Amino acid sequence: MADIKKAEVIEATNFIENEINKDILAGKIHGGIQTRHPPEPSGYLHIGHVRNIVLNYGTALKYGGICNLRYDDTNPLKEKQEFVDALQEDVLWLGYKWNEIKYATDYFQENYEIAVKLIKEGKAYVCDLSPEEVSQYRGTLTEPGKNSPYRDRSVEENLDLFERMKNGEFEQGSRCLRAKIDMASPNMNMRDPVIYRIQYLDHQRIGRSWNVYPTYDFSHPLDDCLEGVTHSICGLEFEDHRPLYNWVVENSGLENHSRQIEYSNLMIRNTVSGKRNIKKLVEEGIVWGWDDPRLITLKALRRRGVLPESLIDFVVAAGFAKTTTICEQSMLEYFIRNTLNQKAKRVMAVLDPIKLVITNYEGEGEEILLEDYPQNEETTKRKYVFGKELLIERSDFEVTPPPKYHRLYVGNTVRLKGAYVVKCTGYDLNEDGSVKCVYAEYDKNTKSGSGVEVKVKGTIHWLNEKYATKCEVRTFGNLLADSEAGSTNERAELGEVVYNTNSVDINKNAYVESDVDFTMEDRYQFMRNGYYALDCVDSKPDALVFNQVVGLKGSYKPEVK
RNA sequence: UGGGGUGUCGCCAAGCGGUAAGGCAUCAGACUUUGACUCUGACAUUCGUAGGUUCAAAUCCUGCCACCCCAGCCA
Numbered sequence: 284m285a286d287i288k289k290a291e292v293i294e295a296t297n298f299i300e301n302e303i304n305k306d307i308l309a310g311k312i313h314g315g316i317q318t319r320h321p322p323e324p325s326g327y328l329h330i331g332h333v334r335n336i337v338l339n340y341g342t343a344l345k346y347g348g349i350c351n352l353r354y355d356d357t358n359p360l361k362e363k364q365e366f367v368d369a370l371q372e373d374v375l376w377l378g379y380k381w382n383e384i385k386y387a388t389d390y391f392q393e394n395y396e397i398a399v400k401l402i403k404e405g406k407a408y409v410c411d412l413s414p415e416e417v418s419q420y421r422g423t424l425t426e427p428g429k430n431s432p433y434r435d436r437s438v439e440e441n442l443d444l445f446e447r448m449k450n451g452e453f454e455q456g457s458r459c460l461r462a463k464i465d466m467a468s469p470n471m472n473m474r475d476p477v478i479y480r481i482q483y484l485d486h487q488r489i490g491r492s493w494n495v496y497p498t499y500d501f502s503h504p505l506d507d508c509l510e511g512v513t514h515s516i517c518g519l520e521f522e523d524h525r526p527l528y529n530w531v532v533e534n535s536g537l538e539n540h541s542r543q544i545e546y547s548n549l550m551i552r553n554t555v556s557g558k559r560n561i562k563k564l565v566e567e568g569i570v571w572g573w574d575d576p577r578l579i580t581l582k583a584l585r586r587r588g589v590l591p592e593s594l595i596d597f598v599v600a601a602g603f604a605k606t607t608t609i610c611e612q613s614m615l616e617y618f619i620r621n622t623l624n625q626k627a628k629r630v631m632a633v634l635d636p637i638k639l640v641i642t643n644y645e646g647e648g649e650e651i652l653l654e655d656y657p658q659n660e661e662t663t664k665r666k667y668v669f670g671k672e673l674l675i676e677r678s679d680f681e682v683t684p685p686p687k688y689h690r691l692y693v694g695n696t697v698r699l700k701g702a703y704v705v706k707c708t709g710y711d712l713n714e715d716g717s718v719k720c721v722y723a724e725y726d727k728n729t730k731s732g733s734g735v736e737v738k739v740k741g742t743i744h745w746l747n748e749k750y751a752t753k754c755e756v757r758t759f760g761n762l763l764a765d766s767e768a769g770s771t772n773e774r775a776e777l778g779e780v781v782y783n784t785n786s787v788d789i790n791k792n793a794y795v796e797s798d799v800d801f802t803m804e805d806r807y808q809f810m811r812n813g814y815y816a817l818d819c820v821d822s823k824p825d826a827l828v829f830n831q832v833v834g835l836k837g838s839y840k841p842e843v844k
Numbered sequence: 845u846g847g848g849g850u851g852u853c854g855c856c857a858a859g860c861g862g863u864a865a866g867g868c869a870u871c872a873g874a875c876u877u878u879g880a881c882u883c884u885g886a887c888a889u890u891c892g893u894a895g896g897u898u899c900a901a902a903u904c905c906u907g908c909c910a911c912c913c914c915a916g917c918c919a
Contacts, residue, residue, distance in 0.1 A: 522913075552855080607911080611854085
């Protein structure tokens with residue numbers, strides 16, 4: 284790749300691009316910009332990871348550079364092939380494509396050779412201290428550490444011992460290789476960090492071929508340099524590791540020196556984030572799985588019906604800074620709605636039906652036209668059947684309407700979406716006092732699209748039972764949120780986080796229009812009920828199950844006194 | 845307590861010595877075949893705090909305060 288020209292510096296839209304531009308202007312970049320997406324295959328991707336993905340793939344894209352997907356698979360204890368596969372699916376779903384797939388294990392031979400080089404230069408030594416002793420010798424935040432008694436072994440002895448570690452001659456934990464830096468450093472990471480440990484484990488990719496594994500702190504900078512990475516973008520929690528990262532880079536003897544830049548992680552208020560926490564919920568059976576729609580994993584969001592572009596838009600809008608970013612759920616929801624508003628088919632559905640009788644309607648039923656995509660001028664239209672007896676939403680009628688209520692009550696006029704304007708004339712009650720049936724009269728001159736102008740304040744959706752299909756609709760509490768104090772919801776306590784496990788509402792008596800071609804890939808807006816997606820796991824042809832993606836914004840709010 | 849990082853509207857977030865962008869949320873109004881969408885308007889005399897430098901500071905200096913991260917042979 285040709286050297287990036289100073290003229291090719293793009294206008295920076297965040298501090299990371301700013302730093303990259305500085306490097307280009309300073310002539311530090313030879314070749315193009317290269318980043319990497321380095322997940323550890325120890326769990327599923329969640330929305331917090333999207334920021335890192337956008338930053339790594341997106342930045343490379345912007346500079347015409349490349350980004351590799353590199354699994355940080357240096358700890359087989361936590362890793363599984365299941366996660367390796369899921370990760371790739373999720374990245375592709377988001378719409379990003381890596382240049383190459385790499386593994387940290389690809390570089391084990393090189394890592395090993397550089398470790399040997401460091402030993403030869405007297406910059407690393409084999410330490411016989413037990414893990415507990417290493418910890419004790421390290422000192423505390425305020426007190427400096429003590430040198431290991433094995434710190435000054437001869438190069439020959441170190442070489443021999445490390446070779447034997449590699450050959451599997453010692454017990455796990457009995458010895459490790461440490462970088463010789465400074466036991467008195469105020470930065471804990473610089474107090475002779477462990478760079479190689481003995482592990483006799485079956486690695487999901489390389490089996491038992493290695494008995495010694497490099498630690499993240501050693502392999503990551505090396506792999507970056509080896510691969511040609513120019514900018515290694517990572518989380519703020521690695522800020523303290525940067526001096527060590529640089530130490531490894533500078534002592535590696537490698538030509539390419541990549542630079543680590545940190546950004547803050549992205550969180551959403553009142554959701555459970557962090558692989559560890561999500562994993563615990565899954566393992567303890569508190570949620571249905573990694574794709575439980577209440578979760579914020581990409582799998583869950585997708586199952587719920589969220590479109591990937593919404594996630595990208597959201598992450599970009601949230602920006603990339605170094606402050607702790609905790610966004611409100613309403614912000615995420617805005618971007619979900621924004622995409623869906625353009626892409627979701629409109630379908631009429633009644634979640635909690637009551638009967639509406641048009642008393643002066645004599646026809647057998649008549650066809651009306653409904654727009655599938657009203658946001659799009661060239662929308663397709665579908666036919667639906669209006670009739671004398673209809674189903675409407677229970678909440679669209681009130682016996683005693685609160686102030687500013689614009690829907691049905693005796694004497695009021697509303698438009699039935701796509702059909703006629705009707706005036707409510709009366710209602711019947713059940714013995715328990717609930718509404719059984721509502722009566723109305725229609726005005727035959729007011730058919731939608733006829734051009735006759737009628738001013739009504741409310742439009743309600745409806746269904747003709749003969750042309751409707753019963754279905755199941757599930758709505759979810761806001762993702763998986765902390766319960767508010769005083770809530771009666773069932774709670775499950777995990778560590779310090781309180782989870783609301785009672786946030787699923789299943790409604791089996793809902794109806795949707797028949798004759799609509801429902802597919803998994805489509806999203807639907809159920810008029811005033813919000814956006815829904817056909818559940819891609821639970822649905823069967825004879826039982827439509829819709830998951831709520833997100834509700835509509837705003838709604839009627841009774842006056843609070 | 846040592847080191848590192850961060851503090852700008854309810855929530856994100858620009859700004860980098862020249863007199864506070866933008867988005868979400870909220871409120872008011874218009875429009876409407878979804879109380880959606882769209883549109884229009886309102887919304888920080890003030891940038892954690894106290895001083896200092898300067899004609900001029902959110903931006904520079906000093907001292908405080910708050911929060912986050914680090915003592916894995918995890919990443």
